[in-house]
Amino acid sequence: MRILVVDHNPERASVVRQALVDIGGYMVEVAPKAGDLLALLRTAQPDVLIVDLDLPDRDTIEQLRIATKERPRPIVMFVDQSDNSMMHAAIEAGVSAYVVDGLNAGRVRPILDVAIARFKAFDALRQELDQTKNQLVERKLIDRAKGILMRAKGLTEEEAYDRMRKTAMKEQKKVVEIAQSILTAAEMLR
Amino acid sequence: MNGDLTPVRAGFIPLIDAAALIVAADRGFAAEEGLRLELTREVSWANIRDRLALGQFDAAHMLAPLAIAAALDRDRPDAAMLAPMALGLNGNAIVVSAALHADLGDTASGDLSDPKVTGVALSKVIASRRKHGAEPLVFGMVFPFSSHNYQLRYWMAEAGIDPDRDLRLVVLPPPYMADALAKGQLDGFCVGAPWASIAVTEARGRILHFGVDLIARCPEKVLAVRSRWAADNARTLQRLVRACARAAAWCAVKEHRAELVEILAAPQRLSVAPDTIGALLDGRLVVAPDGATRTHGQFFILDGAGSLRPDRRHALWLYAQMVRWDQVERSATAAAAAATVYRADLFDAALTMQDRVAEDGIGAFSGPAFDPNDIGGYLAALKAEPVA
Numbered sequence: 001m002r003i004l005v006v007d008h009n010p011e012r013a014s015v016v017r018q019a020l021v022d023i024g025g026y027m028v029e030v031a032p033k034a035g036d037l038l039a040l041l042r043t044a045q046p047d048v049l050i051v052d053l054d055l056p057d058r059d060t061i062e063q064l065r066i067a068t069k070e071r072p073r074p075i076v077m078f079v080d081q082s083d084n085s086m087m088h089a090a091i092e093a094g095v096s097a098y099v100v101d102g103l104n105a106g107r108v109r110p111i112l113d114v115a116i117a118r119f120k121a122f123d124a125l126r127q128e129l130d131q132t133k134n135q136l137v138e139r140k141l142i143d144r145a146k147g148i149l150m151r152a153k154g155l156t157e158e159e160a161y162d163r164m165r166k167t168a169m170k171e172q173k174k175v176v177e178i179a180q181s182i183l184t185a186a187e188m189l190r
Numbered sequence: 191m192n193g194d195l196t197p198v199r200a201g202f203i204p205l206i207d208a209a210a211l212i213v214a215a216d217r218g219f220a221a222e223e224g225l226r227l228e229l230t231r232e233v234s235w236a237n238i239r240d241r242l243a244l245g246q247f248d249a250a251h252m253l254a255p256l257a258i259a260a261a262l263d264r265d266r267p268d269a270a271m272l273a274p275m276a277l278g279l280n281g282n283a284i285v286v287s288a289a290l291h292a293d294l295g296d297t298a299s300g301d302l303s304d305p306k307v308t309g310v311a312l313s314k315v316i317a318s319r320r321k322h323g324a325e326p327l328v329f330g331m332v333f334p335f336s337s338h339n340y341q342l343r344y345w346m347a348e349a350g351i352d353p354d355r356d357l358r359l360v361v362l363p364p365p366y367m368a369d370a371l372a373k374g375q376l377d378g379f380c381v382g383a384p385w386a387s388i389a390v391t392e393a394r395g396r397i398l399h400f401g402v403d404l405i406a407r408c409p410e411k412v413l414a415v416r417s418r419w420a421a422d423n424a425r426t427l428q429r430l431v432r433a434c435a436r437a438a439a440w441c442a443v444k445e446h447r448a449e450l451v452e453i454l455a456a457p458q459r460l461s462v463a464p465d466t467i468g469a470l471l472d473g474r475l476v477v478a479p480d481g482a483t484r485t486h487g488q489f490f491i492l493d494g495a496g497s498l499r500p501d502r503r504h505a506l507w508l509y510a511q512m513v514r515w516d517q518v519e520r521s522a523t524a525a526a527a528a529a530t531v532y533r534a535d536l537f538d539a540a541l542t543m544q545d546r547v548a549e550d551g552i553g554a555f556s557g558p559a560f561d562p563n564d565i566g567g568y569l570a571a572l573k574a575e576p577v578a
Contacts, residue, residue, distance in 0.1 A: 036375065038360060056363030058236040059333050063361040066334045066517060087244055096240070 003028045003111060004046035006037070008055055012122045016050065019114050026111070037061065048108055049098040050115045053091065061098060086112065093119040138176040145179035148186050195226035196426055201238045202229055202251035204460040205364075206383045206470050207278045207411045209450070209492055211251050214430075214437035216453050222436075223429035231458065234363065235333050242416060243269035248423070249430060251277060252414035255335040255508045261531045262518050272420055273412035274431050274536035276504070278438070279497045280408050281490040282338055282401035283386035283475065284345070286378035287371055290315070290327070291396040305403050309349030316356050329353075330362040330370065330379035338380040340511040341404050354515075368393040382410070383470045383490060384462050390476050397477035402488045407496070409504035412532075420536070431540035435498055442493035447471065500532035 003026050007013035013030040020026045029044050031037075037060045041049070051058055086109075090096060093116045099108050142164070149160040164182070168175045198220070202208040212229065214220045220227035230247070232238050235256055241247045243266065254276070260269050286294065297314045300307035316327060331338040343353045353359055362370055364385040370376040372393035380401070381389070389395040401408055413434055420427050441450050447468065455464040469475065473489030476482070491497045509528035513520040550559040558571035 053237055054233060056233045056365060058234040059363050060361045062236050063334050084244060087240070088246070091237075091241060091244065091246065096236075 001026050001048065001107070001111075002044070002046045003048045003050060004041070004044050005030045005050045005115075006032075006055065006057060007050075007052040008032060009052070009122075012052075012119065015122055016115055016118045019118050020111065023110065023114055038063070047100045047103055048111055050111070051096045051098065053094045053096050058096060064098075089116050094123070095119045138179075141176055141183065142179045145182040148182055195221060195224055196429075197226045197228060198248045198426060198430055199228050199230065199246070200249040200251070201232045201241055201247045203232055203235065203238065204462070205251075205281075205411070206454070206460070206467070206490060207281055207492070208251045208460075209441050209454060210275075210277050210434045210438040210498075211249075211413065212459050213441055213450065213453060214433040216456075216459075217437060217440065217449075219433040219437040219440070220430070223433045225426065225429055225433060227430070227433070229458075235336075239269070242271060242414065245416065245419070248419055248426075249413060249415045252412055253333055253336050254409045254412045254504065255337065255340070255512065256333065257412055257414045258505060258508055258528045258531050259335040259512070259518070261527050262524055268418075270417040271414045272417050272531050272533050272536075273414050273500055273505075274420070274427060274533045274540065275413040275434055276409065276498055276500055276532075277411040277413055277434075278493070279410060279491040280400075280402045280405075280488060281383050281410055282341060282380055282408070283383070283397050284342065284378065284380045284399045284401075284404075285367070285371070285386050285389045285395040286398050287374070287376070288394050288396060288479070290377045291398065294398070302398070303403070305345055305399055306348065308398055309345055309351070312346065313349045313351050313356075316351060327357040327377040328375065329357060329359050330367055330376045330381075331359060332364055332381060333361060334517065335512070337401070337405075337408050337410055337508070338382070340508070340515070341401055341408065342380045343511075343515060345399070345404050368395070371395050383475075384460075384466050387466060387470070387475050390479060394479040396479075397475060397484070400475070400484070400486050400489050402486055406488070407491070409501070409508060412500070427536065428540040431537060432542075435537075435541060438493040438498055499537050500534045502529050502532055502534065505529050505532040 001024075003020060005013050005016050005028060007016070007030070010030070010032060013032070017028045017030050020028045029046070031040055037057050041064065049061065051061065090112060095115050097108065097112050097115065142161075145164065146157060146160040149155055149163060150157060153160070155163065164175055164178045168178045171178070200211060202211055215227040215229050232241070235253055238247070238250045238252060239256060239260060242250045242252070243260070252271075252273075254273065257271050257273050260266070260271050263269060293315045294308055294311045295302060298307050298311035302308055319327065329342055331342055333339065339359070342359065346353045351357070362376070362379070364381050367376065367379050367381050367385055368389040371379070371389055378398070379389075386397055390397060413431070415427060440446055451464045451468045451471070454460050454467050455462060460467065470490065472485065473487050474483050474485040475489070477484045505528050506525065509518070509525055512518045518524060550561070552560045554560070558568060561568050
């Protein structure tokens, strides 16, 4: 079975591709946001199409659902009437699937399962990465503000941090916000 | 206080005709009706349709023909939707590449502002290209079930062009149009505001016609809800329609223009330069790369008589276009199903006397709309009215 993965995120696409190759030995091609999607579909002739929901290209694919004259094997949206929860899961994960008309839904299900799982895992990973990056930035801001306080008030590092923390609690703000105010004020007073 | 509001989730595509829905959410009209209208910006009509069908959205800014197509889709009966309100009329434009514009200019016998003249010129360009063995022209539109598609086809067919045989019509998302035109992948397209102007400035295209040059009052987007949701949430639906109708009326007041532009330009809404939005609302578009503009008061009609109340004739005209271009079968059942997507009764039920525009020219506080062509039917309907 031939699968085409259309995803604007090349890293995620390659993760999905690898997983599909691993589970079923599917033939998987990957395309980034499509230039000429219809031409690509004609040359790749996929049986299943996995599409990133953030791509406006879905509307282009819809043309194939309707233009039966255009193509011998029309692609239709995968709707398992008995199982709406699958569609919910897919949309929440940000993935959508189309299959060639007549393909047994049972054969498509494991493919979509994999795509959903990989999309989800990829999102979680990215969130984690963003969080780590943010934390690093925040740490640096706090350290710089601490340095300013220590110099200005002759405090130890611990005392400087303690003072920022107490102010944060009193003003119901985050420590990093207090640190940012200190940095801004120091900049203006320089 | 927010806890007392009924949540309503709605999806929209960043286009000028999402204005009523956006203003209803952002200017307090929904809250006044006791609703917390949560808007989600989407990138494709397919996403909007699916999320509405699956119940992830309660309501949506929707292509009118797509709502009708969903009602006629036998594969997905659960996806049936209805339109208790239209979100304005018009707003599209036909753009052609500089090269095609020059060819049309050379071929045309008459004024290029006349769609009859340009249609005939286009058929001559097509014939000449065929004679010289050139590739067929490629035109873009935004969705198979869209007035953009039907406007292009109508214009071409009036000049004897068969859009399925004489050229290629492809679906392309609006943000890709300008790029495809610049790269020579497209020779022209029909798209909604603000994308036509963007193609002129970024891809040196030319606006050949405003949609209103072809169809004076073209149905465009509707407020769509799932039929089942409408049945289960009748009161919420009434409030939603009222909020959107009042928002549309607010948008139409000149004094609110600056605030309206600010609301629509916001990053989470259209995310388009305020000047561009202001010009569009005035119906003033840059039509040529040299900066020439053209203004038409009816380029986009948001609020006016007959632009918000679902008009059965609009639903049936769209259905006729679908039949004409082999998208749906022609049958009395299908026609009836198409017509009943447009629910003027729900619109009327939602509005109070002061909101109502006298669509029939009379504006009675209760009873059927007056139909001058069917006085007998009007009198019969009056008699049949139940006395509450």
